[in-house]
Amino acid sequence: MRNPATPGAVGELAELVLPWLPPQDLAAAASASRALRAAASSVSAGRAADAAHGLEPHPIPFDNLVDCKPYAYFLYTPFSLTPSSASPRRAQPWGRTWARPPGPTWPRSDLGGFPSAGCACAQGACGGARGCPCADPEAEAVGLGSEAGMGSLRECGDGCACGPSCGNRRTQLGVTVRLRVVRHREKGWGLHAAEVLRRGQFVCEYAGELLTTEEARRRQGLYDELASVGKLSPALIVIREHLPSGKACLRVNIDATKVGNVARFINHSCDGGNLHPVLVRSSGSLLPRLCFFAARDIIEGEELTFSYGDARLRPNGLPCFCGSLCCSGLLPSEET
Numbered sequence: 001m002r003n004p005a006t007p008g009a010v011g012e013l014a015e016l017v018l019p020w021l022p023p024q025d026l027a028a029a030a031s032a033s034r035a036l037r038a039a040a041s042s043v044s045a046g047r048a049a050d051a052a053h054g055l056e057p058h059p060i061p062f063d064n065l066v067d068c069k070p071y072a073y074f075l076y077t078p079f080s081l082t083p084s085s086a087s088p089r090r091a092q093p094w095g096r097t098w099a100r101p102p103g104p105t106w107p108r109s110d111l112g113g114f115p116s117a118g119c120a121c122a123q124g125a126c127g128g129a130r131g132c133p134c135a136d137p138e139a140e141a142v143g144l145g146s147e148a149g150m151g152s153l154r155e156c157g158d159g160c161a162c163g164p165s166c167g168n169r170r171t172q173l174g175v176t177v178r179l180r181v182v183r184h185r186e187k188g189w190g191l192h193a194a195e196v197l198r199r200g201q202f203v204c205e206y207a208g209e210l211l212t213t214e215e216a217r218r219r220q221g222l223y224d225e226l227a228s229v230g231k232l233s234p235a236l237i238v239i240r241e242h243l244p245s246g247k248a249c250l251r252v253n254i255d256a257t258k259v260g261n262v263a264r265f266i267n268h269s270c271d272g273g274n275l276h277p278v279l280v281r282s283s284g285s286l287l288p289r290l291c292f293f294a295a296r297d298i299i300e301g302e303e304l305t306f307s308y309g310d311a312r313l314r315p316n317g318l319p320c321f322c323g324s325l326c327c328s329g330l331l332p333s334e335e336t
């Protein structure tokens with residue numbers, strides 16, 4: 001048996017344990033010995049190399065020329081989680097050499113719904129024009145860029161027989177475009193294109209913890225306090241969809257602050273930005289998902305932004321540094 005005091009054994013143990021540690025604990029472990037310092041800095045380098053924790057098709061690196069933060073710490077989920085599926089996720093290994101490639105992001109976690117609702121098309125046979133009942137005649141209009149506000153789109157889902165290769169699941173394959181997370185002096189981290197994106201191309205979903213309205217309000221109060229003293233960049237989004245009657249409104253609260261995907265890095269722009277938010281409904285799924293499409297052609301290196309909204313209702317709003325000509329000077333804020 002190997003002596004656990006040998007450098008090789010320390011390295012192996014470190015590889016098992018250190019990726020589970022949040023930054024403060026990782027720093028504490030690094031101060032214990034030279035071998036652990038080397039192992040911890042390899043974990044930090046692994047984290048900085050992929051904000052997606054190995055859970056998307058391509059790595060999404062952090063890029064910081066502004067200060068010494070190598071990465072932002074959070075738990076990664078490629079799709080939104082219900083409270084019951086989110087609760088066990090208090091830790092997640094991040095920054096180790098992956099022994100195996102990450103699993104596919106499909107099938108997605110079950111968000112509750114009607115598993116019997118969906119198409120009966122043969123494997124991979126549906127697609128816009130072929131008579132699939134889930135096909136959306138408006139789909140081709142998504143992301144054309146002139147639309148103001150939220151778009152909507154229907155896709156095949158868990159209730160369909162067609163399977164993952166179906167062409168009507170544009171938003172269900174994870175983040176297939178190349179992206180980077182870049183540090184800004186005034187705005188913190190921001191999401192950037194790392195390749196040319198074409199108008200209408202799917203970029204990413206806004207994934208995080210799905211909250212009740214009561215819990216969203218509780219967290220928002222806490223986040224506002226921390227954000228006002230610069231201790232947190234909250235990523236809690238509230239989507240309100242007015243139903244056709246106009247009398248009711250479907251409300252979805254997604255918090256990507258502690259558990260989320262790369263969309264948590266998308267900053268606000270007062271001019272509406274270059275991303276088009278679209279509510280995507282998958283057949284058989286109860287809740288819509290918020291997805292972002294390129295609202296116009298986007299060049300490599302450009303920051304990806306959208307408008308967080310128009311209301312600026314909370315006192316002591318945070319300053320906006322979007323830099324657009326129509327910048328109001330304050331970040332949107334409203335009572336959740």
Ligand SMILES: C[S@@+](CC[C@H](N)C(=O)[O-])C[C@H]1O[C@@H](n2cnc3c(N)ncnc32)[C@H](O)[C@@H]1O
Nearest residue numbers: 187188189233235264265266267268320321322
């Ligand atoms: C969803 S997060 C975006 C990512 C964030 N910049 C970070 O470092 O994690 C929202 C927060 O980013 C910052 N932010 C976003 N857009 C901004 C803007 N136009 N000007 C200043 N800060 C902005 C604010 O702190 C806001 O609460």
